[in-house]
Amino acid sequence: MKPSKLLLVCVLVSIAQHIQSQDGKSNMTLNGYLKYMHTTIVPAYDSTMITDNFLHNRLNYTWYLSENLTFKTSMRNRFFWGELVRDIPFIYSNLGDDTGYFDLSILWSNGTSTALHSVFDRMNLTYQNDKLEIIAGRQRVNWGTALIWNPNDIFNSYSFFDFDYEERPGTDAVQFNYYTGSTSSVSMVYALADDLEQSTLAAKYKFNKNTYDIQFIGGYQREFFVVGGGWAGDIKGAGFKGEGTYFIPKEDKVEETQFVGTVEFDYTMSNGIYLQTAYLFNSRGLNVENGNYSAFYLDRSLSVQTLSPAMHNLFFQVSGALSPILSAALASMINPKDGSLFIGPNVSWSVVENFDFLIAAQLFRGDRMTLYGDGGSLIFGRFKYSF
Numbered sequence: 001m002k003p004s005k006l007l008l009v010c011v012l013v014s015i016a017q018h019i020q021s022q023d024g025k026s027n028m029t030l031n032g033y034l035k036y037m038h039t040t041i042v043p044a045y046d047s048t049m050i051t052d053n054f055l056h057n058r059l060n061y062t063w064y065l066s067e068n069l070t071f072k073t074s075m076r077n078r079f080f081w082g083e084l085v086r087d088i089p090f091i092y093s094n095l096g097d098d099t100g101y102f103d104l105s106i107l108w109s110n111g112t113s114t115a116l117h118s119v120f121d122r123m124n125l126t127y128q129n130d131k132l133e134i135i136a137g138r139q140r141v142n143w144g145t146a147l148i149w150n151p152n153d154i155f156n157s158y159s160f161f162d163f164d165y166e167e168r169p170g171t172d173a174v175q176f177n178y179y180t181g182s183t184s185s186v187s188m189v190y191a192l193a194d195d196l197e198q199s200t201l202a203a204k205y206k207f208n209k210n211t212y213d214i215q216f217i218g219g220y221q222r223e224f225f226v227v228g229g230g231w232a233g234d235i236k237g238a239g240f241k242g243e244g245t246y247f248i249p250k251e252d253k254v255e256e257t258q259f260v261g262t263v264e265f266d267y268t269m270s271n272g273i274y275l276q277t278a279y280l281f282n283s284r285g286l287n288v289e290n291g292n293y294s295a296f297y298l299d300r301s302l303s304v305q306t307l308s309p310a311m312h313n314l315f316f317q318v319s320g321a322l323s324p325i326l327s328a329a330l331a332s333m334i335n336p337k338d339g340s341l342f343i344g345p346n347v348s349w350s351v352v353e354n355f356d357f358l359i360a361a362q363l364f365r366g367d368r369m370t371l372y373g374d375g376g377s378l379i380f381g382r383f384k385y386s387f
Contacts, residue, residue, distance in 0.1 A: 027063065027064040027065075028061070028062065028063050028064070029060075029061070029062045030059065030060070030061055031059075031060050031386075031387060032057065032058040032059040032060050032386075032387060033056075033057070033058050033384055033385060033386040033387065034055070034056070034057050034384070034385045034387075035055070035056040035057075035164070035382055035383065035384045035385075036053070036054075036055055036056075036382065036383045037053070037054055037056065037164060037380055037381065037382040037383075038051065038052075038053050038380070038381045038382075039051065039052040039053070039084075039378060039379070039380050040378070040379045041084065041376065041377075041378055042376050042377040042378075042379075043376045044364065044373065044374050044375060044376040044377075045368075045374075050083045050084050050087065051082045051083045051084070052080065052082045052083070052084035052085070053080070053081050053082045054078055054079060054080040054081070055077075055078065055079045056076070056077070056078050056164065057076070057077040057078075058074065058075070058076055058077075058167075059074065059075045059077075060072075060073075060074045060122075061073050061074070068127055068128055068129050069125065069126070069127055070125070070126045070128070071124075071125050071126075072122055072123070072124055072126070073120055073122055073123040073124075074120065074121055074122035074123075074167070075118065075119070075120050075121075076117075076118065076119050076120075076121055077116075077117070077118045078095075078116070078117050078118075079114065079115070079116050079117075080092055080114065080115040080116075080117075081113060081114045081115075082113075085111075085112075085113055085114060085115055086112060086113045089110070089111070089112055092107070092110055092115040092117065093107070093110055095107050095110075095115070095117040095119075096110075096117065098119065099169075099301065100138060100170075100171060100172040101172040101191075101192035101193060101194070102138065102172050104119060104120040104121075104123060104138065105117070105118070105119040105120075106118050106119070120138065121138065121167065121169060121170045122137075122138055122139060122140070122167075122170050123137050123138045124136060124137030124138055124139040125137055131178055131179045131180070132176075132177070132178055132179075133175075133176075133177040133178075133179075134174070134175070134176055134177075135173075135174070135175040135177075136173075136174045136175075137172070137173075138170045138171065138172050138173075139170050139171065139173060139175065140156060140167070140168060140169075140170045140171075141153075141155035141156055141170075141171055141173060141175060141189050141191075143155070143187075143204055143215070143217060143230075144230070144243065145213065145215065145230035145231060145232045145241050145242070145243050146230070146232075146241045146242060146243055146262050146264045146278065147241070147264060147266070147276070147278075148160060148262070148264060148276075148278040148280075148315050149262040149264075149278065149280045149307050149308075149313075149315075150243065150262075150304070151228065151230075151243050151244050151245040151260040151261055151262055151304050151307070152215070152217055152228055152229070152230045152243040152244075152245055152304075153304060154200060154202060154217070154219075154221050154226055154245065154303075154304050155171045155173060155189060155191050155200060155202075156168065156169045156170055156171040157169075157302050157303050157304050157306075157307065158302070159302060160333075161362060163346075163360065164380075164382070171191050171200075172191065172192050173189050173190060173191040173192065173200075174189070174190050174192075175187065175188070175189045176188045176189070181207075183207065183208035183213070184205075184206060184207040184208065185205075185206050186203070186204070186205055186206075187203065187204040187205075187206070188201075188202070188203045188204075189201070189202055189203075189204075193222075197222070197223055197250075198222050198223070199220075199222075200219070200220065200221040200222060201219050201220050202217055202218060202219025202220065202221065202226060203217065203218060203219055204216070204217045210233075211233055211234070212231050212232065212233035213231065213232045213233065214229070214230075214231045215229055215230050215231070215243075216228075216229040217229060217230075217245070220250075221247070222303075223249065223250050223251075224247040224248060224249055224250065225247075225248045225249075225250065226245055226246065226247055226248070227245070227246050227248070228243065228244050228245030228246060229243065229244065230242060230243025230244070231243070235265075237267065238265055238266065238267040239264075239265065239266040239267065240264075240265055241263075241264045241265075241266075242261070242262060242263040242264060243261065243262060244259060244260065244261030244262070245259070245260055245261070245304060246258070246259050247259070247260070247304075247305060256284075257283075258282070258283050258284045258305055259281070259282075259283040260280075260281070260282050260283070260304055260305060260307060261280075261281050262278055262279060262280045262281070263278065263279050264276070264277070264278040264279075265277050265278075271320075272320050272321055273318065273319075273320040274317075274318070274319045274320055275317070275318055276315070276316070276317040276318075276319075277314075277315060277316050277317075278314075278315040279312070279313070279314055279315070280307060280308055280312070280313040280314075280315070281311065281312060281313075282305075282307065282308055282309075282310065282311055282313075283311070284305075284311075285308060285309055285310045285311035285312070286309055286310055286311060286337075286371075287310070287311040287312065287337050288337065288338070289337060289338050289370075290338060290367065290368070290369035290370055291369060292369070293309045293310070293369075293370075293371050294309075294374075308371075309371065310335045310337065310338075310371045311337070312335065312336050312337060313333060313334070313335060313371075314333065314334045314335075314336060315331070315332070315333050315334075316331070316332050316334075317329060317330065317331040317332070318330050325349060325350040325351075326347070326348070326349050326350075327347070327348050328345070328346065328347045328348070329344075329345070329346050330343075330344070330345045330346075331343075331344040331345075332344065333372070335366075335370065335371040335372065338366060338367070338370040338371055338373075339366060339367075339370070340364075340365065340366025340367065340370035340371045340372035340373045341364075341365055341366060341372055342362065342363065342364050342365075342372050342375070343361075343362075343363040343365065344360065344361065344362050344363070345360070345361055346358060346359065346360035346361070347359050347360075354385060354386045354387065355383070355384070355385050355386075356383070356384045356386075357381075357382070357383055357384075358380070358381070358382040358384070359380070359381055359382075360379075360380045360382070361377065361378065361379045361380070362375075362377070362378040362380075363377045363378075364376060364377065
């Protein structure tokens, strides 16, 4: 987005804050947060540590235009500085390349020691009337039923490791939802692209059967036909979720057909301790004791098809409150074939109302040329003020 267009949007949204409804109440809301995060990076086979710092501001606007129309937009502003920018100046150079159909991103600066980036990851208009809902613009299309991996989330996938982006990315699309009942609905979404072959068009039917939420999806995504489904329910008090999607190439290439699926269990104990485990299967993933896992991502953007370069992946997590203001979690992922693993501990402290402090780590361990063996270690310290 050109700076002049970005400024125009900001001005329009600011003006909208002052518009009042007929009953004198504000029909515009504004909230967000300001974060500071320090990162220490320790390479796997090098004792040299690299530091990175960034300020992260988010603004969420909602404008209730009428009883049936709502305009929403959310903006991310991030300022990076430190050794990572200084030593690898191109590390943030692609932030200005908006992955959506519309260019709503701008890299204000990317110098030898700092980088400044802004992006609108939400900007949409919603019409809702009785059983019909239409959403047009940049939005989050959330089709996943599981919590760790979402093979049904074909419109805007996300990475578990990107923990600082809790809102998750959006997509430029038009979404139609028709609620056929209190627990059933039909959805259709079209995500725009520069050409028809790279676009995504899919439908979802969701319903409830014997306390289970069940869904089926089908459509077309970036030169692949897709078909899949998912469920969410429980077995004797334990949450039981899963979803899977087949990707069938438009051309007749049987060897490129791919299935990505996950099964997940979670359980909350009587003392409040939360347990979670999940399994991810990728039919086109590597299933070797060592291999070039990084090549899996060459010429591929983040999508359901690239949730993991390994054929098998296991996830375990335990979390709970240590006190009313202190909570902790320990997550791990394991590639059972090569024995490499990820360990992710974190502790969160609610210092005062709307002000939190987080200490987290992402530790990747294993032999060279394994899934997690070359990842090194990352240690994070983050302050967050919400308003």
